[in-house]
Amino acid sequence: MSDSDSNDNNRPATESVAAYQQATLAIRSGYQRSHEAEHSEAMFLTSSYVFDNAELAAKHFSNELQGNVYSRYTNPTVRAFEERLAAMEGAEQAVATSSGMAATLSVVMSLLQSGDHILCSKDVFGSTRVMLNNYIVKFGVQVSYVSLTDLDAWQQGIQPNTKMLFCETPSNPMSEIADLEALAALSKKARALFVVDNCFCTPALQKPLQWGADIVVHSATKYLDGQGRCLGGAVVGSSELMEKVVGFLRAAGPTMSPFNAWVFLKGLETLRIRMQAHSANAAELASWLQNHPKVTKVFYAGLEGHPGHSLAKKQQSDFGGVVSFAVVGGREQAWTVINNTRMLSLTANLGDTKTTIVHPATTTHGRLSDEERQQAGIGENLIRIAVGLEDIIDIKNDLQLGLDAI
Numbered sequence: 449m450s451d452s453d454s455n456d457n458n459r460p461a462t463e464s465v466a467a468y469q470q471a472t473l474a475i476r477s478g479y480q481r482s483h484e485a486e487h488s489e490a491m492f493l494t495s496s497y498v499f500d501n502a503e504l505a506a507k508h509f510s511n512e513l514q515g516n517v518y519s520r521y522t523n524p525t526v527r528a529f530e531e532r533l534a535a536m537e538g539a540e541q542a543v544a545t546s547s548g549m550a551a552t553l554s555v556v557m558s559l560l561q562s563g564d565h566i567l568c569s570k571d572v573f574g575s576t577r578v579m580l581n582n583y584i585v586k587f588g589v590q591v592s593y594v595s596l597t598d599l600d601a602w603q604q605g606i607q608p609n610t611k612m613l614f615c616e617t618p619s620n621p622m623s624e625i626a627d628l629e630a631l632a633a634l635s636k637k638a639r640a641l642f643v644v645d646n647c648f649c650t651p652a653l654q655k656p657l658q659w660g661a662d663i664v665v666h667s668a669t670k671y672l673d674g675q676g677r678c679l680g681g682a683v684v685g686s687s688e689l690m691e692k693v694v695g696f697l698r699a700a701g702p703t704m705s706p707f708n709a710w711v712f713l714k715g716l717e718t719l720r721i722r723m724q725a726h727s728a729n730a731a732e733l734a735s736w737l738q739n740h741p742k743v744t745k746v747f748y749a750g751l752e753g754h755p756g757h758s759l760a761k762k763q764q765s766d767f768g769g770v771v772s773f774a775v776v777g778g779r780e781q782a783w784t785v786i787n788n789t790r791m792l793s794l795t796a797n798l799g800d801t802k803t804t805i806v807h808p809a810t811t812t813h814g815r816l817s818d819e820e821r822q823q824a825g826i827g828e829n830l831i832r833i834a835v836g837l838e839d840i841i842d843i844k845n846d847l848q849l850g851l852d853a854i
């Protein structure tokens with residue numbers, strides 16, 4: 449490659465991608481390559497980095513010079529993923545983690561201390577509850593739970609030592625919608641941080657920071673990858689907050705592998721069109737299920753009768769890929785439906801091109817007590833579908849095989 453001194457026909461370099469629109473940001477921001485001319489982003493599979501001399505090594509280690517030292521601290525491929533995700537969420541900074549749970553762990557460990565209180569929505573991801581209830585409390589942090597949609601309960605749940613509000617919207621598996629703007633206002637008044645798990649929508653459909661959230665956490669394992677290949681996560685927010693999260697990650701080590709970062713980078717490029725396609729398939733499936741004689745109720749915020757519909761319409765650009773529904777009968781009938789499908793994958797994962805089907809009461813939400821499940825509305829007759837990108841007619845036909853068997 450000739451440089452600009454020897455060839456003045458070179459095209460000017462892009463100075464900043466900040467002015468680009470959404471789809472472009474997902475493809476062009478955080479672009480990293482090695483010193484070669486590869487078009488796809490480079491994958492830096494290395495644990496450490498070399499220096500030309502001892503002086504340079506010393507300057508890098510003392511932070512006098514910025515650069516890569518060790519991949520627990522920084523890695524160019526991981527950084528590219530972070531820059532791209534931050535651009536898509538409209539955030540100052542993103543920090544990649546080894547999984548979605550590592551993202552939430554890093555937020556709690558770096559920003560809270562003994563004596564603080566977390567107010568959390570009841571129907572967060574199961575491992576989030578286990579982590580908070582069994583481990584985080586051991587360090588003197590208190591946790592209590594409120595219904596995602598009950599603003600009075602949130603308000604009453606705030607204590608003098610509440611330092612963090614945490615929610616997940618839309619919720620799993622009932623597709624309940626939190627009022628992000630209202631919860632952000634409550635947090636601000638309480639001088640607490642507002643953290644949103646944006647796994648179900650991704651920045652393609654919802655940007656919680658725009659509604660006043662301080663921090664977004666992601667399980668990149670789901671839609672950001674989109675094809676069920678890798679575990680990963682991310683924390684997104686202001687540079688001031690992210691600096692603290694980075695401090696914890698560097699010391700404690702739940703960082704993202706460069707290979708996974710490379711997979712997620714490529715996933716982000718197609719995220720928008722995938723989320724649109726997931727949403728379109730899910731909307732069609734939800735309205736088909738709503739008119740099905742073996743189905744008693746469908747839970748999808750895209751349906752007009754859903755209690756969260758107007759809120760979802762306000763804060764999301766589409767309704768996402770997860771649809772739950774109740775069938776006539778109980779557990780036996782729900783299992784019959786699942787066991788008589790042939791194509792749908794029986795797995796608790798979601799955010800995949802392949803449509804997945806699961807019985808929440810005995811899998812993803814099996815650890816809840818009967819009472820907790822009842823409160824959350826998760827009946828024995830409930831089935832959750834994470835709608836993939838197959839032709840919708842094939843998804844319907846397969847589900848019809850299951851429903852016919854009841």
Ligand SMILES: *Cc1c(COP(=O)(O)O)cnc(C)c1O
Pocket residue numbers: 547548549550573575616620645647648666667668669670679680681
């Ligand atoms: C899967 C998931 C997580 C945890 O992510 P991992 O990558 O599995 O650690 C957190 N929140 C939500 C909403 C999830 O679906």
